[in-house]
Amino acid sequence: MKEIFEILEQNGRATPEQISTMVDKPVGEVEKIIKQAEKDGIILKYKTIINWPKLGEEHIWALIEVRVTPQRAVGFDAIAERIYQFPEVHSAYLVSGTYDLAILVKGKNMHEISSFVTEKLAPLEMVQSTVTHFFLKRYKENGETFYLPKEINKRLPITP
Amino acid sequence: MLNTKSAPAQARDNLISQKVTNLPPSGIRKFFDLLSSMEDIISLGIGEPDFITPWHIREAGTYSLEKGYTMYTSNSGMLELRQELTNYLELHYGVSYHPEHEILVTTGTSEGLDIALRAIINPGDEVIIPSPCYVAYPANIILAGGVPVLVPTNEENNFVVKATDIEAKITKRTKAILIGYPANPTGAIMSRKEADAIAGLARKYGLLLISDELYARLIYGAEHICFPSLPGMKERTILISGFSKSHAMTGWRIGYVAAQRRFIEALAKIHQYTMLSAPTIAQLAAIEALKNGESEVEKMVQEYNRRRRLMVKRLNEIGLPCFEPKGAFYAFPSIKSTGMRSEEFAERLLLEEKVAVVPGTAFGPCGEGFVRCCYATSLSSIEEALRRMDRFVKKMG
Numbered sequence: 001m002k003e004i005f006e007i008l009e010q011n012g013r014a015t016p017e018q019i020s021t022m023v024d025k026p027v028g029e030v031e032k033i034i035k036q037a038e039k040d041g042i043i044l045k046y047k048t049i050i051n052w053p054k055l056g057e058e059h060i061w062a063l064i065e066v067r068v069t070p071q072r073a074v075g076f077d078a079i080a081e082r083i084y085q086f087p088e089v090h091s092a093y094l095v096s097g098t099y100d101l102a103i104l105v106k107g108k109n110m111h112e113i114s115s116f117v118t119e120k121l122a123p124l125e126m127v128q129s130t131v132t133h134f135f136l137k138r139y140k141e142n143g144e145t146f147y148l149p150k151e152i153n154k155r156l157p158i159t160p
Numbered sequence: 161m162l163n164t165k166s167a168p169a170q171a172r173d174n175l176i177s178q179k180v181t182n183l184p185p186s187g188i189r190k191f192f193d194l195l196s197s198m199e200d201i202i203s204l205g206i207g208e209p210d211f212i213t214p215w216h217i218r219e220a221g222t223y224s225l226e227k228g229y230t231m232y233t234s235n236s237g238m239l240e241l242r243q244e245l246t247n248y249l250e251l252h253y254g255v256s257y258h259p260e261h262e263i264l265v266t267t268g269t270s271e272g273l274d275i276a277l278r279a280i281i282n283p284g285d286e287v288i289i290p291s292p293c294y295v296a297y298p299a300n301i302i303l304a305g306g307v308p309v310l311v312p313t314n315e316e317n318n319f320v321v322k323a324t325d326i327e328a329k330i331t332k333r334t335k336a337i338l339i340g341y342p343a344n345p346t347g348a349i350m351s352r353k354e355a356d357a358i359a360g361l362a363r364k365y366g367l368l369l370i371s372d373e374l375y376a377r378l379i380y381g382a383e384h385i386c387f388p389s390l391p392g393m394k395e396r397t398i399l400i401s402g403f404s405k406s407h408a409m410t411g412w413r414i415g416y417v418a419a420q421r422r423f424i425e426a427l428a429k430i431h432q433y434t435m436l437s438a439p440t441i442a443q444l445a446a447i448e449a450l451k452n453g454e455s456e457v458e459k460m461v462q463e464y465n466r467r468r469r470l471m472v473k474r475l476n477e478i479g480l481p482c483f484e485p486k487g488a489f490y491a492f493p494s495i496k497s498t499g500m501r502s503e504e505f506a507e508r509l510l511l512e513e514k515v516a517v518v519p520g521t522a523f524g525p526c527g528e529g530f531v532r533c534c535y536a537t538s539l540s541s542i543e544e545a546l547r548r549m550d551r552f553v554k555k556m557g
Contacts, residue, residue, distance in 0.1 A: 007466070018539075021473050022466035157195045157516055158188055158205040160295045160344075 004033055005042070012046040049144055060107045061090075061135040064117065065099040067128040076100060079126040088116045099131070110134065183302060186295050187522030191506065195516055202545040204533040205516040207344060209408040209489070211463075211536075213445075214456040217407060220448035221441050229440050235432040236424075237265020237416070238443050244450040245416055252376075253386035255394060261421040264428055265438045265446075269374045269402035269415035271431070274300050276370050276398045276417060277338075279426040281306040285335040287370075290321035292523030292530075294344045294372070306335070312526045315494060318483050319346035323357035330365055337362060340372030342379055342487020345523045345532035347468075349487040355385040359393050369397045374415075375488040377406035377457055380465045382486045388418070398423050405488070406457055407449045414442035464489050467535040467542055474546040475533070478553050489536040492520065496529045498556045506531055512555075513548040 003023050007014050016034065020027040037043045052059060068079045076094050080101060084092035091104040103121075107113040113132070122130055138146050188205075195201060212218075236242065242259040250256050257263055266272040273296065277287065281304040289297045291310040298308040309329050313319045326337060337358065341350040350358075362369045371387040388397040402415025415438075417427055468485065475482040475493045482493035495505045502519035509515050520527025535542055 003462075018470070018543075021470045022539075024469055155203075155206050155208060155210065156192070157201060157203040158192045158518065159207040160186065160188055 001033060004030060005037070008034070008043065008046075012048070049142065051146070060110055060113055061138070062105045062107070062113050063133045063135070064103040064105055064121065065131040065133075066101040066103055066121070067099045067130075068101060068126045069128060070100075071126065079124070082124060082126075083121065086116070086120060088113070088120075179302065183299055186299075188295060188518060191510075191516070191518065191522075194507070194510065198510070198514065201510070201514045201516055202537075202541050202548070203516040204535070204537065204542075204545055205518045206534050206536065208410040209405060209460065209536050210538065211408040211460055213408050213412070214449075214453060216452055216456075217409070217445050217449045221412075221445040224441050224444040229444055231440060233265075233437045233440050233443060235437055236260075236263070236428055237438055238440075238447070241265055241443050241447050241450075244447055245418070248450050249386075249399075249418060253384070253389050255386055255389040255399075255418075257418045258421070262418060262424055264417045264424050264431060265443060266400075266402070266415045266417055266431065267435050267438045268413040269372065269400050269404065270296065271413075271435055271438075272400035272402070272415050272417040272427075273297075273370070273372060274304070275427045275430040275434075276400060276423075277301055277304040277306065278430055279423070280335060280368060280398075282335075284333060286331060286333045287335060288326055288329055288337045290319075290339055290343075291525065292319075292345055292520055292527035294340055295523060297338055297340075298524075301338070307333070309334070310524060310526075313346075313348075314526070315483060315530075319343065319348040319492065320350055320354050321358070323354070323361050326358065327361055330361070330367070334365065334367060336368040336370055338370040338372070340374065342375035342384070344375065344488055345490050345518065345520065345527065346492040347485020347488045347490040348483075348492075349379060349382055349485075350385055352383070352385050355387065355390060359387065359390045362396055363392050367396070369393065371397055371399050373399060373401045375405050376401060378461060378464060378489060379487045380461070380468060384487075395420055398427075403446055403449055407446075407453055408460065409442070409445070409449070412439065412442040412445060414438055414446050464536065467537075467539055470539060471533060471535040471542050471546070474542075474550075478546065478550040479557070480549070480553065489534055491533045491535060492530050493533065494530055498553060500556070502528055502531055509549065509552055513552045515545045515548050515552075 004019055007019055007022060016027050016031045020030045070076050071078055080092060080094060083089060083103060088105050088107060089103055090106045093102045094100060095102045105113055105116060117130055117132055121127060239259065242263040245263050246257045246259045277300050283305040284307060286307045286309045287301045288309045288311055290313050301308040311321055311325045311329055313321050341348060369387055373386060376384045388394040388399050398417060398419040400417050403409040471491050472482050472484060475491055479497055480493035480495055482491050485491050498505060502521045506517050506519040509517060517531040517533050520530030520532060
């Protein structure tokens with residue numbers, strides 16, 4: 001069963017027929033497992049990785065370290081929720097170490113991100129401090145590399 | 161001093177040895193030449209992984225260069241590598257060798273095969289091989305001064321050589337049986353029962369067994385039978401293998417031989433005068449492969465297995481019946497329904513649909529009526545290749 005999800009994670013467009021051959025299970029069973037997983041929130045969404053810079057669409061990314069004051073009874077969760085619901089927030093994590101929340105923010109330009117930090121994030125009551133790191137270059141994201149030439153076939157066409 | 165009485169140059173047209181002159185070129189070569197002039201080909205004709213060597217292994221190789229490991233190693237190979245190899249063989253196949261006396265690190269499995277044959281063959285000795293088989297087997301035997309004796313295998317037996325067929329070919333001159341399972345080109349594997357029967361023959365007739373187990377790790381839902389692990393077989397088996405297929409390391413040229421001390425000493429004699437030692441960078445990379453490579457091997461095997469199922473299913477669907485290959489990364493479908501011979505099929509498929517497969521006859525006369533399709537290529541390439549083959553077969557029918 002895990003194998004079905006591994007295949008889909010690599011290729012969201014793999015059809016139940018293809019998957020059924022690859023894992024040696026009847027198509028009906030594969031379809032059922034996928035449907036159930038969609039229902040159970042095991043499969044959250046089917047997405048596509050787009051290389052936006054190739055289309056000339058550059059985005060600015062920043063990692064923001066946030067130090068917060070945890071609250072009685074709800075700990076970090078309540079303040080995290082306050083923060084991650086902003087649409088500018090792409091990902092949010094509670095982390096160990098010198099700060100508490102690591103926030104990945106995506107914006108059209110530097111101004112958009114800095115106004116998010118200064119107008120929305122920093123003024124929050126529980127936020128003690130923020131440190132913003134703008135990304136200068138993306139090398140690898142979600143397991144995909146941006147600069148390595150992709151799988152150049154260096155093999156000879158016929159070998160013993 | 162020039163000998164003025166020597167024969168004129170044109171009378172001495174024998175500068176190439178008779179043995180080499182008579183050796184037929186590899187059947188694959190011809191195709192290679194045809195292919196190199198064409199574009200947009202999907203090749204199922206390749207005999208190597210499409211994975212690049214896992215990064216941690218490449219990184220170990222790079223690091224060894226940075227550290228200046230550019231000298232020869234001991235003839236037999238670095239002791240650390242030999243120790244890792246003995247651990248590996250013990251762990252996977254339950255067969256134990258002494259790292260100092262029973263392991264020889266070679267420049268690819270090809271070298272191991274060559275020197276094993278040269279070390280045992282007296283002129284005219286016969287070596288039994290199943291057919292079809294890896295292209296180098298007969299040539300290596302001939303070059304070592306021996307006589308290859310082909311034992312045909314067929315589809316009905318899933319291309320596994322039968323002990324009774326081997327026994328029928330044993331003569332006073334028979335020295336050894338050379339087999340390689342999982343098999344190139346058929347993808348066949350050998351069951352314990354079948355292997356036991358062959359081991360029994362080797363013991364009964366006092367024959368040596370050269371077992372090429374290069375594809376041992378690429379096996380799907382079955383157990384690999386390691387010949388030296390069978391009762392009484394360690395003392396009469398020369399096990400040859402390497403890293404090319406399991407760890408996607410074809411270009412590194414690194415392999416090994418495991419056998420009793422008397423054999424290893426004999427092989428090492430040839431090795432020390434010809435190869436000296438296997439590439440140092442590859443030996444260091446191989447140590448890393450053995451120490452930390454297991455999860456990568458498993459990942460690759462899982463991926464091959466998915467492709468294997470896809471290819472075998474599609475081949476059968478388009479009317480090229482194919483038995484289930486449980487090892488290596490080859491499918492060996494029958495093309496008899498098209499009425500064509502293997503070579504014609506492969507040539508026309510290449511010219512008309514731009515899909516390269518290898519005619520079964522490249523691996524021996526018993527390969528007639530079959531082609532070798534390698535599934536060590538991306539799923540999308542396999543699907544496209546099979547679409548084109550479907551069109552081709554329909555056009556013929």
